[in-house]
Amino acid sequence: ASATTTAATSPAQYPTSHDQVSQPIDTTNFLDNQFVPSKATQWIDLHDPATNNLVTRVPQSTDEELKAAVDSAEKAFPAWKATSLLARQQIMFKYVALIREHWDRLAASITLEQGKTFADAKGDVLRGLQVAETACGITTQMQGEVLEVAKDMETRSYREPLGIIAAICPFNFPAMIPLWTIPVATVTGNTCIIKPSERDPGAAMILAELAEKAGFPPGVINIIHGSAKTVDFIIDEPRIKAISFVGSNKAGEYIFARGSAQGKRVQANLGAKNHAAVLPDCNKNQALNAISGAAFGAAGQRCMALSTLVFVGETKDWAPEIAERAKALSMNGGFEPGADLGPVISPQAKKRIEDIIGTAEKEGATIVLDGRGQKPEKYPNGNWVGPTIIANVTKDMTCYKEEIFGPVLVCLNVPTLDEALELINENEYGNGTAIFTSSGATALKFQKEIEAGQVGINVPIPVPLPMFSFTGNKKSVAGGGANTFYGKPGLQFYTQQKTVTSFWRSEDAVSTRAKVDMPTQS
Numbered sequence: 001a002s003a004t005t006t007a008a009t010s011p012a013q014y015p016t017s018h019d020q021v022s023q024p025i026d027t028t029n030f031l032d033n034q035f036v037p038s039k040a041t042q043w044i045d046l047h048d049p050a051t052n053n054l055v056t057r058v059p060q061s062t063d064e065e066l067k068a069a070v071d072s073a074e075k076a077f078p079a080w081k082a083t084s085l086l087a088r089q090q091i092m093f094k095y096v097a098l099i100r101e102h103w104d105r106l107a108a109s110i111t112l113e114q115g116k117t118f119a120d121a122k123g124d125v126l127r128g129l130q131v132a133e134t135a136c137g138i139t140t141q142m143q144g145e146v147l148e149v150a151k152d153m154e155t156r157s158y159r160e161p162l163g164i165i166a167a168i169c170p171f172n173f174p175a176m177i178p179l180w181t182i183p184v185a186t187v188t189g190n191t192c193i194i195k196p197s198e199r200d201p202g203a204a205m206i207l208a209e210l211a212e213k214a215g216f217p218p219g220v221i222n223i224i225h226g227s228a229k230t231v232d233f234i235i236d237e238p239r240i241k242a243i244s245f246v247g248s249n250k251a252g253e254y255i256f257a258r259g260s261a262q263g264k265r266v267q268a269n270l271g272a273k274n275h276a277a278v279l280p281d282c283n284k285n286q287a288l289n290a291i292s293g294a295a296f297g298a299a300g301q302r303c304m305a306l307s308t309l310v311f312v313g314e315t316k317d318w319a320p321e322i323a324e325r326a327k328a329l330s331m332n333g334g335f336e337p338g339a340d341l342g343p344v345i346s347p348q349a350k351k352r353i354e355d356i357i358g359t360a361e362k363e364g365a366t367i368v369l370d371g372r373g374q375k376p377e378k379y380p381n382g383n384w385v386g387p388t389i390i391a392n393v394t395k396d397m398t399c400y401k402e403e404i405f406g407p408v409l410v411c412l413n414v415p416t417l418d419e420a421l422e423l424i425n426e427n428e429y430g431n432g433t434a435i436f437t438s439s440g441a442t443a444l445k446f447q448k449e450i451e452a453g454q455v456g457i458n459v460p461i462p463v464p465l466p467m468f469s470f471t472g473n474k475k476s477v478a479g480g481g482a483n484t485f486y487g488k489p490g491l492q493f494y495t496q497q498k499t500v501t502s503f504w505r506s507e508d509a510v511s512t513r514a515k516v517d518m519p520t521q522s
């Protein structure tokens, strides 16, 4: 079976419930602004995580299709590079307006394929849209620098596009993460190839449809599908100049090493274990609400989810109060009104998360709230894990050492702030962290001494807005975090600097002898 696209074509067609799709339509590639059915022989079944009904089949794009995407992006590049900055900006304005217009439709696709609640899916789209909105300021961002070195000599720097960029995306933010690449890469004059997660490519397909409507010429944005085979193609294709990867350490460290060895630019955001230190002087109610929301929202499947709590001093007795708040959350199908968290992505993820909870029990931790075996009545076949709180955890336990990526909060106890700092700094990941306190001096000490890339002070998920950059640290980024996503470093990643020094002397040269010593312009 094959047809045009997973993207519904009118608002009436987008899903508003988890009802079984009567005739699942195969996901297509997007090449030269066309939805092209794949000739794949291997297909990946995509199931609604709330029901495990089949939603679509995602192709393992063929070698010819992968090559066709690169041919298309290569062909489009010279004219796109030569398109005036203001014309590219106009297309971006239209793109931004269209994404806002199709916001609900994009979110519905995410809820159906990824499982997160509709309200949360709208946030996924909005965080990506904000990157696109900021990219509209390209006319200022692309300005170079100029220095008059002498009265007849000047040096200028320009930013030029690299050529073809590829983005390899994870399952947990099907709209936001493609939108970390598409706006910044294209507005700066590159063409790009997006490989969405094979587990939820629907939002990326809608983004492609909107890109065509906004006026992006054929080939500027292409979409191909598949898993490791497609990734290897991207790494090895010499015409692709840069790779933007977001996902797990296993895949990302491999892509960074092999891509860098081929001379490509690679930016790679990886896994996390985000800790929050809770101090006795914090605003307790605000902190406990913030912690429950950040631990269990999106079923804990955010790279900035707050998965690890460090109770300082007497706050160790607060776990039951967090459990009360967690119990009040509604786990349900993402389209259901009032749903707070949906299912996890797959039956395998559910099993892995439950197994880790089992290890905590065996290793001597206290299960304060156990989400295993819970399910909403209406969706008995989904991948459900309810909010889980594990207390009295120690550093050697499996539940502390592994990224759980589910609705599980692990809690450790330390007597002082210094020990909290030491514990968090010792952890190999350094994506985000937070402190809850009402003391400015304590917050400042934490801010200065903590080794994590994104710090929240009474803010549980401190994801930087697009005018800043997503600044993970330690094992949460490959390559030491030199190439971060969006903001000024994002612009830097997608552009090559060129520096031109020119000399225009009005008088004729007097000497006829060539100078051979090192020019120093002094």
Ligand code: NAD
Residues within 6 Å of the ligand: 168, 169, 170, 171, 172, 173, 195, 196, 197, 198, 226, 227, 228, 231, 232, 246, 247, 248, 249, 250, 251, 252, 254, 269, 270, 271, 272, 302, 303, 403, 405, 431, 470, 472, 476
């Ligand atoms: P994943 O690594 O399994 O998949 C990400 C992408 O890599 C997919 O497109 C997939 O097809 C590809 N891939 C998977 N295995 C591969 C392999 N062996 N070889 C080559 N390519 C491979 O990640 P995921 O499960 O989709 O996403 C969850 C992970 O992403 C978590 O670890 C989470 O912390 C991380 N994440 C990090 C950030 C961040 O900004 N730091 C943001 C979102 C997600």
